[in-house]
Amino acid sequence: MFNRDFPGSGTGKRTASREEAMALLTEAGDKGLVTRPFRDVEHPDKLDGICFCCPECCYYFQHPEEPCDKGSLRESTQKELCSNCGVCVESCHFGARQVVDGRLVVDRDRCYGCGLCVEACSSGCIEMK
Numbered sequence: 072m073f074n075r076d077f078p079g080s081g082t083g084k085r086t087a088s089r090e091e092a093m094a095l096l097t098e099a100g101d102k103g104l105v106t107r108p109f110r111d112v113e114h115p116d117k118l119d120g121i122c123f124c125c126p127e128c129c130y131y132f133q134h135p136e137e138p139c140d141k142g143s144l145r146e147s148t149q150k151e152l153c154s155n156c157g158v159c160v161e162s163c164h165f166g167a168r169q170v171v172d173g174r175l176v177v178d179r180d181r182c183y184g185c186g187l188c189v190e191a192c193s194s195g196c197i198e199m200k
Contacts, residue, residue, distance in 0.1 A: 072120035146167070
C-alpha cells in the first residue's frame with residue numbers, strides 16, 4: 072500500500088524497505104503472479120498500492136465481465152524466433168496466447184501487459200511495448 076489510510080488486506084501491514092519491496096516483486100514474478108497497481112476509486116490519478124494477483128483469489132480473474140484497467144504495455148512477439156513450445160500460453164492468466172495447429176496465436180486485445188509471458192519464454196522472442 073502507498074496510502075497509509077487504505078485498509079488493504081492480508082496480515083502484517085508495515086513499512087517495507089526498498090530491498091524488501093524489490094524482493095516482493097521478484098517473488099511475485101517467480102510465482103507467476105500478476106503485479107498490478109490499483110488506484111483510488113474517487114481519484115484515479117492516485118495510486119493506492121500494488122496487488123499480486125492470482126487466478127485463485129483475484130476478483131477480476133473470477134469475474135472477467137468486470138472492467139479492469141489494462142496496463143499501458145502490450146506483448147510483442149517476434150514470431151519468426153518463436154519455437155511454438157507453448158510455455159508462454161501456460162503463463163498467461165488472460166487467455167491471450169494459444170497454440171493452434173502447432174503455431175502460436177496471440178490475441179493482443181486480451182493482453183493485460185503483465186509481462187509473465189516474457190519471463191516464461193526461453194526463446195527470448197517476447198517483449199513488452
